[in-house]
Amino acid sequence: MANQTKQLSALLISEGLKVTVVRTNADYRWSWVSNLKGLRALARLLPYVLELWRLAGNVDCMHVMANSGWSWQLYAAPAIWIGWIRKVPVVVNYRGGDAERYFKASMRWVAPSLNRASEIVVPSMFLVNVFDLFGFKAKIIPNIINLERFKFRSRNISDDRNLRLVVTRNLEKIYGIDTAIHAVAILKSTLPDVKIVIAGSGPLRDELVALTEALELSHSVEFAGKLEPEDVAKLYYEADIMLNPSTVDNMPNSVLEALACGLPVVTTNVGGIPFIVKDNESALIVKPNNPQMLADAILKLVNNSDLYHKLAVNGFAVAKQYGWVAVKEQWLGLYKELINAE
Template sequence: MKNLLYIGNKLSKHGVTPTTIEILGPLLEQEGFVVIYTSSYKNICLRMIDMLWSVFQNRKADYVLIDTYSTTNFWYAFATSQLCRLLQLKYIPILHGGNLSFRLQKNKRICSLIFNYSYKNIAPSNYLLEKFKEQGFNNLICIPNSIEIKNYPFQERKKASPNFLWVRSFTKMYNPLMAVEVFSMIKKKYPEATLCMVGPEKDGSLLEAKQKNKDLKLDILFTGKLSKQDWISKSKEYAVFMNTTCFDNMPVSVIEAMSLGLAIVSTNVGGIPYLLENKKEGLLVQDNDVDEMVLEIEKLLEDDNLFVNLAKNARQKAECFDWECVKHKWFTVFQ
């Protein structure tokens, strides 16, 4: 039985969308691993201190998993990885965020201190795998983000309807205002259209989206954060999943939408084209191109065969990310 220390932002109790630490960790526990988590502190300074103290306290752990992002959280990964090096602990960065490739270019020396000395670097997508290889890092394994497919019942929809779902944290990185603008244009042709936007506020983007909704006299439903079970249930009322992000890697929310039988229309950024093949498993448009997304959505709404095929193919692709398939790759890492 392996003992794991998992370092990440375990903040769902503060109203934040659960991240990988709260998805992967429990799945590993189901397989018999002992997992200790850090950190749940909302304050970033306290969180950093707690992470470092946890590394020291658990210096006999077999492995340390470190969720590694591109923005502020990057520095948590740097600090904890260097303490792991000092204590001769095997640490495993799990690479997140479509913007992490820019961090490799901006902070080359610091990145080398993290990723050249790790036991393994886990890339959830071939996109980040390629970006890291381009920068000379070789100690890489691609293990995709996973879900338990049994929890995502496929709903077969015979016909497209102008009912849209958007699920993400409200932050500028995920560009929720684009979804509002797209919906405004769709509404002119399909007055019966509906849009539901699910997710918590992060940087004021939710207030901006609500104000734009009011200014444009739309009727968007903003639910705030919903539990996984609640938004899966809510998804039955919708047919098309809009993903408007500016940066991305391998978003679990998109994999979940693929599993549920929704047709995906997404910006073609970061790892998205590695996840969705255009016109086969989803429709992809350029970043922040409202007109192009409206055009692709109209094609979808006017072609039931396209809609049905996209949803069916997306579900088949999503089944590859079932935990029962993915877990064996993790077992190989921990052997």
């Protein structure tokens, strides 16, 4: 969501719009506050709300990036209410892959804020369907892929079996990184030189490193940490297959960016992913938490170069739909519509 925010704001500025980004994680005014739980949240929340109130009197539209959980209550809801009070149109751009579970538990707290939004925008039909379950109409405007950075590159699957896999998700439970590691352990008997690079940071790093060591995969698994977008693109160019083993998902940019690079993808079938790619056409789709199925899908690509090239070409065709040229008129049109309606 942070990357999409940064990218969208830069692109809108390039179209001549004046954009101000209000960070929810701005630096603390006093560094010592960062060590005090509870107080540090308040130390960020108050300046955030005051900045929103000040800006709301000087803008034509507010674009609120929203997610589930405490992020909604602490940051999205205040922004919506401030816009509503100050009579500024508010676009709620919701991106939580875990939305249905969150709404079931918290809709009584979420609904009052949603009712004050001028428009609810989501990046996939998956989330349109989720909002519909709870009586809210949402509009689709897809994620944006930087096709200048993530460019198509033709490649062949490694004939020498030095297979290079890549995962670019945070090291959190919902992204199923452990499933990918177990799949590599399965592949070792057939492809002894297989290697996987895991690019991401998160709270499960120590646990995943321990799993790697327990499975005797220290020489096969590389934890690259969080990378800049330019380095992620380079990683995709060096890889043979991208894995997305997530258990909860919406419309992962990581998958779209890999497709844009012509990198075949093996992904789980959760959330909005089946709305993006089709099995055996633009990606291979497997069930979550199933290392054997994931390993089998990887071997299927290794042993079928025609399928490999088919996924690369069709995947790139999918990714092109998310370039700025295809998406910008949707955002600009919505802003104009809301502003003119005031």
